[in-house]
Amino acid sequence: MRICLVLEYDGSRYCGWQSQPQSCAIQDILELALSLIAQEKIHVTTAGRTDAGVHALYQVVHFDTESKRPISAWIRGVNAKLPNDIAIRWATEVLSDFHARYSALERRYLYLLLNQPTRPGLQVGKVGWFHQALILEKMQIAGNLLLGEHDFSSFRAAECQAKSPIRTITHLQIQRYGNLIVFDLRANAFLQHMVRNIIGNLVYIGKGKYPPEWMQDLLQGGNRMLAAPTFSPAGLYLAKVSYPDQWALPDFSVMPLVPEILYNQ
Incomplete structure (x- = not known):
């Protein structure tokens, strides 16, 4: 069985x-x-x-x-x-x-990024951290450029064994809750390190190192060496895997990680 x-x-x-x-x-x-x-x-x-x-x-x-x-x-x-x-x-x-x-039809990942000058203590290992102030609107503009089907060669690990770098991102939302920034990504599948590499590039854009349009340049260039370093795994969560209704898998909520529960803002 x-x-x-x-x-x-x-x-x-x-x-x-x-x-x-x-x-x-x-x-x-x-x-x-x-x-x-x-x-x-x-x-x-x-x-x-x-x-x-x-x-x-x-x-x-x-x-x-x-x-x-x-x-x-x-x-x-x-x-x-x-x-x-x-x-x-x-x-x-x-x-x-x-x-x-x-x-499986779709995978969903959440990334929790603590954006404050000092590193986390109680949440160490459960959130990523970046000390410089990040501009949410710039990251949101850049994130929208990743929606749809693209060649994500610039966002895959060198040792990635996937036969094709083509993936389709169906949802990419970035929200701020006080000092916590939540990245919500959904795609048909992800390449090795793809989510962490996306977060690293969004952080570069959010801190002002590059404009949002740089994300489009990375997609078109297909060169991992031109992109930001792979971001920390600490704040990354596989939040859901979706299947056709015929398999009747449960629809658990991912909201135990809602920021208001993790943090007293």
Whole structure:
């Protein structure tokens, strides 16, 4: 049978999602917990890999197993085997043609950027930080230039293994809540480091190093070397993965991260 899971995690102390020889990845921890419950070796397939230090509010995986367990075992049973910073939120049995990655329609990421002169203390690891004042309107103009289908070669990591740099961004909203700036991005898929590279370029524009039109130059140039450095992973959250209605995945709210809850402005 094929099981689909929705999970959340704090990526601060892990070396990313993808399994590593030193077993430091979230995938390693999850597969071990699942294998203990299934009493057989379990391998999971994910909707998208997150980098070291990146968090997830809504990560989706599927796996195949011969073990028949109640759905509660794949939630409460697995959670009992997981560390406190990784948790299964939902599980169900799905048909064999469901695929966590290839069945997905859209991915949504949030980036939380603390914009104040001093670095964070209590929120360290949960927010990015930039000390100079950023002009929101300039970043919003630049962000709008990224909407639609583009070649995002200037925004991908050198080691990115994607066959094509073409991606479609359907939503890019930037809002300020006091000292916190929230970036909300949605696309059919993202390249490796794409979101963090977009944030880095928006910060360059927001601090006045380049005008908003520079974003268009980066898109057309296709040269990663001309763009800003990759921004910190600390404030990045995989917030949602969307699927066709036929799969009936839950529509969890991402609003636990609403800035008014995280900060007393």
